[in-house]
Amino acid sequence: MKLLQLAASLCLAAITATAYAQDQNLARNLAASCANCHGTNGKAVAGSGLEPLAGVEKTELLRKIRDFKSGAKPATIMHQIAKGYTDEQMELIASYFSAQK
């Protein structure tokens, strides 16, 4: 009975998260908005001059994107794009790309 209760609350928690808070694939979906330039799943076309993001350390990705957003790192376009994402969205995106092999 205890197990059943635990399962019920866990499942409800999962349902709540899925239905009301956040799509379970939110990180994947957000990261896909970068793929037009940085390649599917962050695997940029070799020799295209665009930076691959797949498999890069999360802290490294976050540092770069935050520096673009703040203006600390000069850019032609990324400072404008980075400002369109919240800090939470950047976390999700950085986690997703860092996990790509």
Added chain:
Amino acid sequence: MIFNRRDFLKALSAATASGALYGCAGGSKASGHVIIVGGGFGGATAAKYLRMWSNGGVQVTLIERNAHFISCPISNLVISGDKTLADLTVGYEGLKKWGIRVVHDEVTGVDAGKRSIRLAKGGEMNYDRLVLSPGVDFMFEQIPGLNNAEAQGKILHAWKAGPQTIALRKQLENMKDGGTYAITVPKAPYRCPPGPYERASVIAAYFKAKKPKSKVLILDANDEVVSKKGLFMKAWADLYPGLLEYRPNSELRDVDVANQTAVLEFDKIKADVLNVVPPQRAGDIAAKSGLKLINNRWVDIDWLSMESTSTPGIHVLGDAIFPAATMPKSGHMANQHAKLAAAAILNLLAGESPNPAPLLMNTCYSFVDSKNAIHVASVHRYDAEKKTMLPVQGAGGVSSVRNELEGAMAMGWAQNIWADMLT
């Protein structure tokens, strides 16, 4: 929080009813058959992402009339003589490797009730979800003199990359030095807002180098340059003074084909090469399948799923939709629509709700000569209250200056987006 057995069963059945149990069981399992009509920036991307994100769980059929994909972005550089059509042509083999059935045919009708489509070569196909990504078709009826095939063979649009791109290049090569190339721009919205100005710029660069006595004339139905205005005006003043002329409020009313003459409200303007970008609407299959249109031109969609607001099961992408505020009709945007739709379709096929917080971003590069480019970028977020996409304030913008670095990035953008959609 204490649950008894009855509560658990109640919760369980509610979860099952809403389909949310998949979230509990650890990962959604979508299945079914999705038909995609149109293998451009929207359709090809949707096909690939549906297969990739479902790990092959969803069957995907892509119906495309052309044998190869030819990119509209970068095609102005074919017209200026800097690139060849082969440089912007990509096959559909890459999609077949994802397990997508690619059918080279044309869809002649949609039965939304039976969830089936009819094909020109014969036969019907059933779908669980249908994605229409047909791009634009032209409203030649608004330009009486151009409303026949013979006239359209002489006065070109070259606004769909392919044979017309090559043909317009030939017209420019055959034009005598000292001639005039005139391009007419329809009222916005139309496909690729900066496209006409880019085309005028790169043709001006070609004239400057090879036919310096010639002129470029832009006849714009709009009251000002629709996109990247400051950057284009500066490039024209710096690079093409006396060579390129811009005339706002110059809507095309008709064309005198025999005399290569654009008929405006008050003026008639004769050109040696006349290039008409006609007014546009959603591609035929979207415009004529009974979906709700806005302004009788563009499909009204739900921004959480790209699904038609009138017809369940049919999702529409790219240039064919009524855009949200400040959202351009661009290949980049169509690719982003496709990913939003793919994610939503997989959720819906698994009995789940679409992602409640989608985001779209756009980047668009334009060349002002063979090497130097400028860009505009924007990010758009779903607003749950207004039920539309709104540009994120403070994000996006245009280039500070034109330069070769942006030209190189424009080519890098093209390589990556073609790969993102087709390989």
